[in-house]
Amino acid sequence: MAVCVALLGGESSGKSTLATALQRHLTENHGLHAICVPEHLRAWCEARGRAPHADEQAAIADEQTRLIQRARQTPGVDIVIADTTALMVAAYSALYFQDTALLAPSLAAQRSCELTLLMGLDLPWTPDGLFRDSPAVRDATDELLRRELQGAGIAFQTVYGQGNARLQQALRAVGTALGRPLVQDDPALANGLRPWSCDNCSDPDCEHRLFTGLLSRNA
Incomplete structure (x- = not known):
């Protein structure tokens, strides 16, 4: 079964952009058969021109999980990049x-999912004219996701x-999940060490400072 990389994060946090970039990079630069599973919730909203009601949420979450599992079972696929999971529906x-x-x-x-990537909130919040709510909702979603995970x-x-x-x-994290370096001259994997991660830290400023410092030292 294919490895699953799940992307989580509030609205306007860069999930879809990163999913597309990962899929392209893994396919074009590493010869891996990587596919993206798009966000079913957004497709549902766009098709109906509205947000789902409370009694419609469970079916949307189940369908997101079903789409991911179907992609993982597709013959020849190495990596499935899930542009959100049922957990996002549950959070909303x-x-x-x-x-x-x-x-x-x-x-x-x-x-x-073998790897869960949470989007940092350092990107500016931008409205889409459709379903995005507010920066406050994005912050609340991030807090809920961290707490539940x-x-x-x-x-x-x-x-x-x-x-x-x-x-x-993201590629450093995916490389760890695959057990092979995906970033050129990645010193952590080259030395057989696990790259830095801050899996359970609830302080985003701490996370960002640590990661920035690590990258500076590596450079």
């Missing part, structure tokens, strides 16, 4: 409807930066 259900029923099953599905004991790595800088951080 908890925030907007105060319904936490979807959290437990979505966390169970999240455990099957940590509470469930699911490791995650936060990635920061714009463009290639964020891609390089």
